Amino acid sequence: MIALDRLTKRYGDTTAVDDLTLELTPGVVTGFLGPNGAGKSTTMRMILGLDAPTSGTVLVDGRRYRDLTRPLHTIGALLDARAVHPARSGRDHLRAVARSQGIGSSRVEEVLALTGMSEAARRRAGTYSLGMSQRLGIAGALLGDPGVLMLDEPVNGLDPDGVRWIRTLLRSLAAEGRTVFVSSHLMSEMERTADRLVILGRGRLIADELTERLLAGDGVRVRGPHLRPLADALPGARWTGPGELTVPGLTGEQVGRKALELGLVISELGPIGTSLEDSYLHLTASSTEYGARP
Amino acid sequence: MTALTRAAAAEWLKLRTLRSTWWFLGGALALMLLVAMLDASDTAAALRAQGGAAGSVDAAAPAMSALPWARVVLGALGLLVMTSEFATRSIMVTLACTPSRTRLLLAKACVVVAAVFAAGVVLAALTVAASAPLLGEYVDLDAGVLGGQLLTMGAHLALVAALALGLGALVRRSAGALTVLFVLLLVLPLVLQEAADPLGAEFLVTAADFTPGPAADRFMAGESVFGLVLAGWAVVAVAAGAWALRARDA
Numbered sequence: 001m002i003a004l005d006r007l008t009k010r011y012g013d014t015t016a017v018d019d020l021t022l023e024l025t026p027g028v029v030t031g032f033l034g035p036n037g038a039g040k041s042t043t044m045r046m047i048l049g050l051d052a053p054t055s056g057t058v059l060v061d062g063r064r065y066r067d068l069t070r071p072l073h074t075i076g077a078l079l080d081a082r083a084v085h086p087a088r089s090g091r092d093h094l095r096a097v098a099r100s101q102g103i104g105s106s107r108v109e110e111v112l113a114l115t116g117m118s119e120a121a122r123r124r125a126g127t128y129s130l131g132m133s134q135r136l137g138i139a140g141a142l143l144g145d146p147g148v149l150m151l152d153e154p155v156n157g158l159d160p161d162g163v164r165w166i167r168t169l170l171r172s173l174a175a176e177g178r179t180v181f182v183s184s185h186l187m188s189e190m191e192r193t194a195d196r197l198v199i200l201g202r203g204r205l206i207a208d209e210l211t212e213r214l215l216a217g218d219g220v221r222v223r224g225p226h227l228r229p230l231a232d233a234l235p236g237a238r239w240t241g242p243g244e245l246t247v248p249g250l251t252g253e254q255v256g257r258k259a260l261e262l263g264l265v266i267s268e269l270g271p272i273g274t275s276l277e278d279s280y281l282h283l284t285a286s287s288t289e290y291g292a293r294p
Numbered sequence: 295m296t297a298l299t300r301a302a303a304a305e306w307l308k309l310r311t312l313r314s315t316w317w318f319l320g321g322a323l324a325l326m327l328l329v330a331m332l333d334a335s336d337t338a339a340a341l342r343a344q345g346g347a348a349g350s351v352d353a354a355a356p357a358m359s360a361l362p363w364a365r366v367v368l369g370a371l372g373l374l375v376m377t378s379e380f381a382t383r384s385i386m387v388t389l390a391c392t393p394s395r396t397r398l399l400l401a402k403a404c405v406v407v408a409a410v411f412a413a414g415v416v417l418a419a420l421t422v423a424a425s426a427p428l429l430g431e432y433v434d435l436d437a438g439v440l441g442g443q444l445l446t447m448g449a450h451l452a453l454v455a456a457l458a459l460g461l462g463a464l465v466r467r468s469a470g471a472l473t474v475l476f477v478l479l480l481v482l483p484l485v486l487q488e489a490a491d492p493l494g495a496e497f498l499v500t501a502a503d504f505t506p507g508p509a510a511d512r513f514m515a516g517e518s519v520f521g522l523v524l525a526g527w528a529v530v531a532v533a534a535g536a537w538a539l540r541a542r543d544a
């Protein structure tokens with residue numbers, strides 16, 4: 001469990017995180033979304049006590065990070081996969097992390113096997129590909145068997161196999177009752193992985209919803225050969241294609257009844273599903289700082 | 295195990311698993327051997343020319359003359375223990391493991407002091423073993439005295455490395471910290487001495503003796519009080535480093 005209370009971080013003039021209040025609960029995967037520079041990484045840095053908040057507080061399992069004596073048993077995090085000394089082998093890197101927490105070397109071998117890094121572990125970390133660095137970082141996050149997992153863009157650089165592996169891993173960690181907090185820019189991936197989505201824009205919270213709610217569109221779509229009378233009968237109906245109407249604010253049954261009344265043939269009738277990408281772009285349209293201007 | 299011993303165990307593993315650590319020790323040894331052996335053969339030649347008395351040169355003297363070189367190399371090693379964490383950003387992982395900045399720096403200081411002390415004694419012993427024979431009949435060898443001198447040499451290197459570690463935590467960048475170390479060890483005493491005359495401030499000459507470089511020299515020369523002065527510098531630098539780590543974002 002992670003609790004942020006009115007968390008704010010300013011760097012000079014930029015407000016990276018602005019009055020953010022959030023509670024991340026166990027048993028679910030919470031996805032953390034937002035445009036570049038929205039403040040996701042900064043929020044995670046404050047959770048780990050790497051950056052001190054300008055104001056507000058962060059508690060992990062009810063305690064400040066600095067007060068945790070063996071923090072990796074409480075929360076495992078991967079913020080920057082490349083933040084490893086390039087001249088040290090992956091195995092030695094993990095062993096050092098393990099020592100600092102009083103964890104034995106056999107657990108190091110376990111997480112190496114779990115992440116598929118047993119072979120590469122004797123090589124210097126500087127020779128790893130981005131995907132291998134991510135795997136090493138995830139191995140480090142799992143080392144202490146923590147109740148809270150926090151990963152900043154973990155699928156970045158992973159191959160399709162690795163992407164699926166992360167998805168399954170995160171889902172099973174949440175199913176075991178752990179708190180999983182993961183940021184990403186890959187909407188389709190988040191759509192499949194996260195139960196709940198927190199969207200940040202310019203440091204502020206712009207949405208905090210269950211994934212299914214964000215994906216559910218508003219209204220129905222109806223297709224048929226001669227829908228003109230239906231379009232005239234339903235205020236708000238729009239043509240969204242040849243022979244296709246979109247009707248906001250009504251259920252399928254309501255639209256179906258209307259068509260029956262008018263004696264119209266319908267070939268398709270169903271709820272509008274939006275893609276996460278669409279809802280995301282819509283929600284963040286006004287807070288994208290580094291968007292390309294056409 | 296206490297939190298401090300766990301952190302120190304991790305830091306020790308990190309130090310010994312970097313090949314560069316061993317390069318630094320090898321480099322320090324090579325420099326010391328070179329300088330000490332040259333010094334010993336020069337001294338022997340000069341004594342031979344002047345007809346000096348047998349047994350007039352301390353067996354450890356050539357090794358001690360080479361020590362300022364090792365001081366810089368092992369100082370750089372101590373400094374890198376901190377600055378390399380910032381350069382590689384591995385400080386993020388390190389602080390996630392050991393969130394208390396003071397505890398982390400103390401753990402690093404313990405490891406650096408112990409490792410450099412042990413390595414320093416070995417380096418000094420090897421250097422004496424290689425250079426003292428070159429003094430020929432002019433060598434004055436007393437095992438008891440030599441033992442004390444080897445320990446002093448090790449301690450002196452360990453304190454300089456701790457001082458450098460503290461500077462590393464304070465400055466964070468390798469080049470910047472190395473510059474500050476040079477200034478403290480070499481430039482500051484010169485400036486103080488040079489400024490004493492024109493300013494008519496004799497006390498500056500005395501002050502110069504209390505800067506880390508000259509203090510280290512006088513510690514080596516057998517004035518143990520200056521060992522305390524050097525230790526004082528190391529403590530101040532580590533304390534300042536701990537303060538800076540706490541005060542600034544990682």
Ligand SMILES: Nc1ncnc2c1ncn2[C@@H]1O[C@H](COP(=O)(O)OP(=O)(O)OP(=O)(O)O)[C@@H](O)[C@H]1O
Nearest residue numbers: 011014015016034035036037038039040041042043
């Ligand atoms: N150390 C720093 N000094 C100054 N500004 C900073 C610092 N760290 C972050 N920022 C600023 O804070 C804002 C938030 O950055 P952050 O890295 O948290 O964004 P993000 O959501 O992780 O972005 P991305 O999706 O690109 O990773 C940005 O405007 C960034 O420039």
Ligand SMILES: [Mg+2]
Nearest residue numbers: 040041042152
């Ligand atoms: Mg980021």
